[in-house]
Amino acid sequence: MLKRFAGWTLAAPATLVVAVFLILPVAATIATTFAEPGGVFSPYIAFFNSGFRRNVLWRTLQISLATTAISLVIGFFAAYVVARAPGRLKSILIIAAVFPLLTGVVVRSFAWLIILGKNGILNNTLTGLGLIAEPLSMLYTQGAVIVAMVYLFVPLMILTLVGVLENIPEDVIQASSSLGASPAATFRQVIFPLAVPGLIVGAVLVFTGSFTAYATPQLLGGERQMVMGTLMYQRAMVAFDWVGASTIAAIMVVITITVVLAMSRVARRLNPMAT
Amino acid sequence: MTQPLAIDNLTAHYGTTRVLEDLSLSVAAGELVSLLGASGCGKTTTLRLVAGFLEPTAGTITLGGRDLTKLPAYRRDIGLVFQNYALFPHLTVLDNVGFGLKQRGVAGAEREKRARAMLERVGLATLADRLPGALSGGQKQRVALARALVIEPPLLMFDEPLSNLDAKLRVDMRVEIRQLQRANGTTSVYVTHDQEEAFSISDRVAIMHAGRIMQFDTPEVLYQKPANAFVARFVGFENLIAMRVVARDGANVTAEAAGGARLILSQERMGPIPDAFVLACRADGLAVSKDAGAAGLPATLGLRTYLGRAYQYQCESPAGHLVANGALSTPLEPGVAASLVPVAEQCCVLGVE
Numbered sequence: 001m002l003k004r005f006a007g008w009t010l011a012a013p014a015t016l017v018v019a020v021f022l023i024l025p026v027a028a029t030i031a032t033t034f035a036e037p038g039g040v041f042s043p044y045i046a047f048f049n050s051g052f053r054r055n056v057l058w059r060t061l062q063i064s065l066a067t068t069a070i071s072l073v074i075g076f077f078a079a080y081v082v083a084r085a086p087g088r089l090k091s092i093l094i095i096a097a098v099f100p101l102l103t104g105v106v107v108r109s110f111a112w113l114i115i116l117g118k119n120g121i122l123n124n125t126l127t128g129l130g131l132i133a134e135p136l137s138m139l140y141t142q143g144a145v146i147v148a149m150v151y152l153f154v155p156l157m158i159l160t161l162v163g164v165l166e167n168i169p170e171d172v173i174q175a176s177s178s179l180g181a182s183p184a185a186t187f188r189q190v191i192f193p194l195a196v197p198g199l200i201v202g203a204v205l206v207f208t209g210s211f212t213a214y215a216t217p218q219l220l221g222g223e224r225q226m227v228m229g230t231l232m233y234q235r236a237m238v239a240f241d242w243v244g245a246s247t248i249a250a251i252m253v254v255i256t257i258t259v260v261l262a263m264s265r266v267a268r269r270l271n272p273m274a275t
Numbered sequence: 276m277t278q279p280l281a282i283d284n285l286t287a288h289y290g291t292t293r294v295l296e297d298l299s300l301s302v303a304a305g306e307l308v309s310l311l312g313a314s315g316c317g318k319t320t321t322l323r324l325v326a327g328f329l330e331p332t333a334g335t336i337t338l339g340g341r342d343l344t345k346l347p348a349y350r351r352d353i354g355l356v357f358q359n360y361a362l363f364p365h366l367t368v369l370d371n372v373g374f375g376l377k378q379r380g381v382a383g384a385e386r387e388k389r390a391r392a393m394l395e396r397v398g399l400a401t402l403a404d405r406l407p408g409a410l411s412g413g414q415k416q417r418v419a420l421a422r423a424l425v426i427e428p429p430l431l432m433f434d435e436p437l438s439n440l441d442a443k444l445r446v447d448m449r450v451e452i453r454q455l456q457r458a459n460g461t462t463s464v465y466v467t468h469d470q471e472e473a474f475s476i477s478d479r480v481a482i483m484h485a486g487r488i489m490q491f492d493t494p495e496v497l498y499q500k501p502a503n504a505f506v507a508r509f510v511g512f513e514n515l516i517a518m519r520v521v522a523r524d525g526a527n528v529t530a531e532a533a534g535g536a537r538l539i540l541s542q543e544r545m546g547p548i549p550d551a552f553v554l555a556c557r558a559d560g561l562a563v564s565k566d567a568g569a570a571g572l573p574a575t576l577g578l579r580t581y582l583g584r585a586y587q588y589q590c591e592s593p594a595g596h597l598v599a600n601g602a603l604s605t606p607l608e609p610g611v612a613a614s615l616v617p618v619a620e621q622c623c624v625l626g627v628e
Contacts, residue, residue, distance in 0.1 A: 171361040174328055177348040178355040179375035179426065186349075189374075193365045271365045272406060 026253070029246045036243060043247040053231070057251070060227040063142060064211040067149040071206045072199060074150065075157025080191075082158065083165035097158045105152065109216045112148040113139065116220070145221040149210045156209070157202040164198025165191075196271040200263050207263075208256050228252055277460045278339025278429040279304045280325070285334030287320055294320050296486045298334070305460040307453070309473035312483035318466045320486075322434055325464065327351050338430055349378075354423030354461075358435040360415040362407040368394065368418050369403040375426035393425040394418075396455070413444045417451075424455065431456065431463040437472065449476050470510065474498065482506050500623055504553060507625060512555040513598040516572070517627070520550045530554075534593020536572045544619040553625040558587055560621030563601030564614045571616035572597070577609055590615060 036042045047053050082093045100108060115121045116138040123135040138144055168191060176186040214229035221227065226234070228248055236245035280302040287295040295317045302308045310318035323329040325336055327348030336343045343351050354375075362371050372390040373381075381389070394400050397417040407415060416436060423431060436452070437445040453476050456463050467473050473480050474494035481491040482505075489509075490502045501507040504515055518538070522529040526542045530552075542548055563586075564571060574592035581587075585600040588607070592615065599615045601607060 169359065169361065171357045171359055172363060174326070174348070175355065175357060175361040175422075176363070176374070178326055178351075178353060179422070180349050180352065180378035181374070182349050182378075185378060189377075190363060272367075273365050273408070 026249075030250045030253075032243055033247045033250055043243050044251070047244075047247050047251065056226050056228060056231045059142065059225065060211060060229075061255075063145055063149070063217070063225075063227060064207055064213075066146050067153060067210040068203050068207045070146070070150045071153045071157045072203055075154050075161055075202060076195070076199065078154070079158045079161035079165055082162050094159075094162065097155050099155075100151070101155050105215050106219070108152060109148050109219045112144065112151070112220055116144050116147075139220060140222045140224045142221070142225055145217050145225055145227075148216050148220050149213060152213075152216060153206040153209055156205055160202040160205065161195065161198045164195050164201075168194045193271045196267050197273070200267040203263055204260050207259055211256060211259075212252060277304045277462050278341075280339075280430055280462055280464065281335075281337040282321070282325065283335045283337070285321070285324060285336065286332045287317075287324055287329060288332050289320075294486050295324070295331075298486070298488060300481055300488065300491065302462055302464060303478075304339075304462055306478045307456055307463040307465060307476060309465040309467055309477040309480045310483055311467060311470060311473040311480050313468060316483040317486040318468075318483050319434060321483075322432055322464065322466050325430075326353055326355055326432060352426075352428055352430075354426060354428035354431040356416070356419050356423050356431070356433045356436045358438055360407070360412075360419045360439075362415055362418055362422075364407050367404050367406060368399065368410070371407065371418055372421045372425055374422065379426065389425060390421075393421045396424075397421045397451075412440050413448065416440065416448060420452065420455065424459065424461075427459075429462065431461045433463065433465040433467075435467055436465075438467075438469070445472070452476065482509055501555065501625070504555070504625055504628060507553075507555040507623070511557055512623075513558050514554075514556045514561055515625070516554045516556070516594050516597070518552055518554050520548065520552075532572060532594040536592070536594060538572070538617065539570065540617075540624075541619060545622065545624055548624050549626060551627045553627060554617065554622055555625055556617050556622040558598040558600045559585070560618045561597065561599035562616045562618055563588055563590075563599045563607065564616050565605065565607065565611070567612045567614050569614040569616055571614035574599075574613055574615050576607055576611045576613055579606065579609065588613075 033043045034040050039045075078097065082090060082097065085093055113120075117123070118135050118137065118139075120138075122138070123132075126132045127135060172194075173186060173190060176190045177183070181189060212229055213227070214233060217225060217227045218230050218233075221230070228251075232245045232248040232252075235241045235248060282298060282300040285295055285298045286293065298317070298321065300308070300321075310321055312318050320329065324331050325343070327343065327346060331344065334344070338351075338353075363374065366374065369387065369390050372393055373386045376386045376389060391400065391403060394403055397420055399414060399417050399421070402410065402414065407418065410418065419436070433452070437448050440448060449472055465473070465476060474497070477494060479491060479493055480497055481488045482497065483489065484505055490497060490506045492502075497506060498510050501510055501512065507515060516532050518530040518532050520528050521531050521537070528540050528542060528548045529537055530540055530548070531537050532554075538554075540548060540554075562571075563576070567573060572592050572594055574590040574597060577589040577591060579586050579588050582600070585603060586606055587598060587600050590597045590599055590613070597615060607613065
């Protein structure tokens with residue numbers, strides 16, 4: 001009895017903060033979207049009737065799913081190398097992976113402006129080598145946004161996966177090879193399934209991060225590559241369309257939750273231990 | 276199916292440290308051989324070399340005429356049972372056991388049939404659909420055993436398979452392992468630091484120390500006729516007394532220990548005795564006699580402890596500190612001067628190293 005009471009007391013401050021500063025505002029924001037004179041679902045009908053907004057949603061999904069998929073692949077192999085590296089090299093590799101996180105999102109996105117610009121490093125190198133005659137326009141494309149976001153999120157993925165891969169006992173891998181599994185078979189049947197819980201956590205982090213990203217798509221995508229985050233900002237701060245912005249927020253919450261649930265379903269199929 | 280294993284002149288290094296030195300060992304088809312020694316003696320290294328997880332610096336490993344030395348682990352076809360079981364945590368018991376069959380291309384239905392039959396043999400048929408996380412230590416080790424046996428390997432290797440189990444289960448499991456191994460007639464290498472376990476389960480035991488085999492023989496020979504001081508100490512000879520022969524009279528030899536005490540030893544009962552030798556006696560092989568003048572080593576008795584079958588005395592003698600057992604009928608007090616008489620059948624003669 002006392003123990004239960006103590007538990008609740010300890011959790012109370014955090015619960016209160018979450019309730020007051022997260023749940024209430026989100027509930028209030030979403031509630032306004034159902035109180036329009038045009039009907040309960042009228043803002044949502046309006047959103048999905050607009051070809052432009054449907055495009056923005058579709059583009060955001062494409063960008064964030066591509067970012068998640070590419071980060072998963074790059075992050076997994078990088079983490080695999082880090083996890084198998086000997087002691088000192090491992091620390092150096094982890095520091096190298098985390099280093100970009102020490103600067104802000106805006107700074108890191110800005111770096112890509114310099115790399116990908118008309119007179120940027122990449123264009124100058126390519127023209128200097130004679131590979132292209134005219135500078136390519138790489139900025140303000142979907143590709144630019146994806147590249148920058150992958151760069152942004154890979155460290156997160158690596159950190160998540162190194163922990164998971166390190167926890168796979170060496171003798172389990174040896175057991176697999178002693179039973180006749182080639183390195184490729186061991187990877188497919190043992191290492192990968194055991195890494196699934198980590199892959200899902202990483203994928204959820206990267207997906208929610210890139211789906212809701214604002215600064216990177218704003219800087220590298222601009223008006224031409226508008227995504228849900230930048231669209232919401234524009235509705236709220238430029239057009240003062242608060243209900244429209246709230247509608248976008250509500251749709252983003254629903255999509256994020258749906259994707260997270262779908263991913264944990266996949267995880268359970270690949271590895272019955274994953275929850 | 277069953278094949279002999281030959282290890283020839285194997286040397287291995289970790290970095291620049293040599294952990295195995297010119298080790299040779301042969302295991303006959305169907306035989307169970309234990310590698311016994313303290314941690315760091317090279318027994319696990321030997322197992323890892325045979326399994327293919329380590330590369331030797333020199334030497335060859337041959338299994339039934341097949342040279343394994345350069346083969347990757349997954350082509351060696353060796354069943355391994357690990358200390359920590361090393362079950363696949365994401366696979367059911369049935370899939371764990373079927374894993375090796377799957378790698379060998381055995382189709383689904385046949386694979387399940389064979390895996391279930393093997394689970395039946397280790398008494399786990401009812402747990403086929405559980406995940407390893409839901410099993411006890413003993414059950415996990417049975418699954419590991421079934422998983423290694425089901426592929427019918429020509430060689431089975433055990434790496435301290437029982438050290439994570441409690442004492443009672445350990446004894447039951449080693450009997451079970453021995454019975455399964457006998458029934459299948461699989462050549463086996465068993466690594467352990469537990470002397471009782473090694474002696475009870477093995478046809479022959481290799482006692483290892485500092486990357487070398489000190490003696491390789493049947494448990495009976497190791498226990499009664501150790502070849503050197505290291506093995507003698509290892510198998511429980513508490514007393515190693517350096518002696519030299521001062522007179523020979525036919526089969527009888529008069530030998531002197533440090534401090535001048537003399538013993539008359541019979542070569543008929545103890546085997547040939549060289550001029551300089553070490554007399555190895557267990558505490559049981561050194562009888563305590565109240566009669567200080569008896570034909571033994573004079574000693575002053577120290578601490579007495581009760582063993583149930585005898586009293587054990589810590590003794591001080593000119594030949595050094597000795598441990599001897601005395602009869603329960605005549606407990607003696609510390610400080611008493613006594614004579615310690617070697618019992619020929621329970622002592623052995625070692626060469627000087």
